[in-house]
Ligand SMILES: CCCCCCCC/C=C\CCCCCCCCCCC/C=C/C(=O)SCCNC(=O)CCNC(=O)[C@H](O)C(C)(C)COP(=O)(O)OP(=O)(O)OC[C@H]1O[C@@H](n2cnc3c(N)ncnc32)[C@H](O)[C@@H]1OP(=O)(O)O
């Protein structure tokens with residue numbers, strides 16, 4: 001029956017044990033934030049102008065075209081509606097482009113943030129109004145064919161010509177072609193170009209420059225600029241990731257973004273307080289990705305897989321007793337509930353990262369840069385840790401949907417391929433772990449000197465107890481302490497290995513490479529500890545804010561499940577040096593099973609609380625009404641192959657072949 005909810009799913013909703021609205025508020029941050037999200041989501045969802053052909057049935061070129069059309073419509077609407085706040089804009093946009101790129105994604109997420117973070121006030125007053133009103137549309141062009149990770153190895157040059165007070169932007173080699181920048185291939189007319197600054201023959205390293213790359217009249221490349229799309233990718237179809245080559249393109253001196261460092265007309269170079277301030281946009285995006293790519297993508301996949309698992313019936317538990325919902329198989333719960341708990345954990349740690357980002361950023365704006373290393377270390381570790389686990393979790397959700405998980409009708413492939421590059425862009429994850437480790441090792445040395453370490457690394461100041469105090473009745477405090485101990489020991493171990501190699505005569509750079517395995521393990525353990533601790537802190541805050549006990553109860557179970565699952569998956573770490581005894585390991589295992597069992601009745605409520613609209617999930621399996629089977633055929637019939645009963649290739653190839661074969 002159309003319009004009614006599948007009774008199997010309704011039964012799940014009828015037995016939820018907690019106050020769902022209060023949980024939704026906790027996920028959003030506050031009731032006011034929930035209200036705001038719903039307001040801007042509904043503005044997008046209820047607008048018939050954005051009801052377009054399903055993304056799944058379009059070719060790449062059609063996807064690109066549809067994205068351009070929708071983007072322009074969206075921009076006009078934003079103007080009409082007067083939406084200006086970045087968060088409101090983001091909510092509105094992500095309900096029009098769920099798990100897709102707009103044609104102006106890089107403009108909004110990197111070009112404008114770079115102008116805000118890297119341009120001087122005078123430059124901002126020139127460029128920002130144009131960028132905000134889309135008179136110019138930009139991208140962030142840093143990566144080259146030959147170098148993405150090693151920014152100091154970029155080959156594009158910006159050579160200062162004092163006579164004309166211009167920079168000459170040039171791509172001296174094939175490997176210096178800019179390669180990958182989003183929306184560069186077809187959409188944008190300006191770019192922030194990261195290039196080696198050369199003044200009076202001296203190279204001052206990579207700096208950002210704003211360059212017009214296409215005509216504002218006919219969109220043709222500017223003289224000296226060669227442009228194109230880099231071709232099909234693993235996903236990200238609607239995004240025209242592009243390439244760009246410069247042949248001695250001249251730009252005015254004022255087009256170097258000069259908030260942190262400057263070149264005076266006479267060629268005098270004034271350096272930044274910290275040269276890494278130039279990398280600020282990356283730190284911003286890394287901080288944002290934790291929520292917007294890692295947490296939300298995983299939460300969406302968990303929603304789909306859990307709802308579907310409550311509709312799907314298969315096999316038997318008790319012989320002859322009928323087919324149960326697949327959600328009732330303990331093995332299915334063991335796959336999906338940790339993903340659900342991880343999504344919650346990542347959402348909570350993202351809230352903490354957001355607070356730290358804004359607080360350090362305002363310090364930086366006041367000229368105080370002391371906390372920049374912590375911001376970089378923490379955002380690098382969390383970006384890598386959360387995107388790594390999110391894509392693993394999404395794949396588990398996909399498999400949990402059986403065969404239908406492989407179909408685009410599940411919605412999971414689209415979410416997955418949109419999130420997947422998050423492990424590579426904005427800093428390849430191994431590289432990011434190593435950046436975090438670099439900071440952690442420094443912190444160990446500072447702690448040894450007696451310095452008090454800040455925020456997320458303060459744990460290195462105090463040696464943990466040699467044995468865990470986990471008991472049969474596992475609690476969050478002991479779990480956090482276990483993660484703290486693991487991070488402490490792994491960071492110290494990596495630091496010890498490094499010191500040992502250096503003492504044995506190895507050059508520090510070789511020692512770093514030799515110890516990379518230990519260093520990556522240390523950074524992962526740090527990220528894991530920060531996430532578990534953030535969950536515990538969130539529980540504390542919610543308790544202090546008198547959030548209903550039912551919500552605290554179910555979230556505590558989820559928090560424990562997240563932490564227990566992580567211990568079971570990494571038990572070698574936790575059991576080394578007998579930190580955790582065999583008996584304690586059995587407490588962990590039992591606690592995990594108990595949490596699975598206890599969470600089962602609330603599984604659907606816990607995913608419903610995310611409030612992902614059907615249009616965002618774009619999933620037949622994860623529909624709110626659970627009417628999966630009624631809609632699968634209708635969905636499949638949209639495929640081009642089903643537009644005709646007999647495909648033209650039959651007449652072209654099969655029929656002549658069969659006719660000929662039958663004559664033999
Ligand atoms: C925050 C929450 C806000 C919420 C607001 C809501 C509003 C919503 C608005 C917008 C929503 C946006 C939604 C986002 C959706 C995402 C879509 C994004 C699309 C992304 C498309 C992709 C773009 C890209 O990929 S751009 C290219 C990115 N490239 C990279 O990341 C390259 C990686 N490489 C590097 O970063 C570096 O080269 C390096 C770190 C690997 C090494 O650098 P190097 O110069 O070699 O430095 P090194 O010698 O190793 O180190 C020297 C010292 O500098 C320190 N350091 C390095 N980097 C930094 C840094 N960034 N900051 C500070 N310090 C740094 C390093 O640790 C060393 O320190 P030491 O003390 O000497 O040891």
Ligand SMILES: Cc1cc2nc3c(=O)[nH]c(=O)nc-3n(C[C@H](O)[C@H](O)[C@H](O)COP(=O)(O)OP(=O)(O)OC[C@H]3O[C@@H](n4cnc5c(N)ncnc54)[C@H](O)[C@@H]3O)c2cc1C
Nearest residue numbers: 140141142143147148149180181182421424425426427430
């Ligand atoms: C979808 C997508 C969108 C993108 N959008 C943009 C964009 O808009 N603008 C832009 O400028 N760029 C963009 N990029 C590029 C992206 O930022 C880079 O691909 C990324 O930073 C990784 O760099 P790389 O490709 O050079 O990888 P590489 O560095 O070549 O990595 C290859 C391997 O080498 C390893 N490795 C490299 N260095 C080290 C090291 N020091 N220690 C240990 N291991 C190492 C890595 O871990 C990895 O396993 C995008 C990429 C993708 C996939």
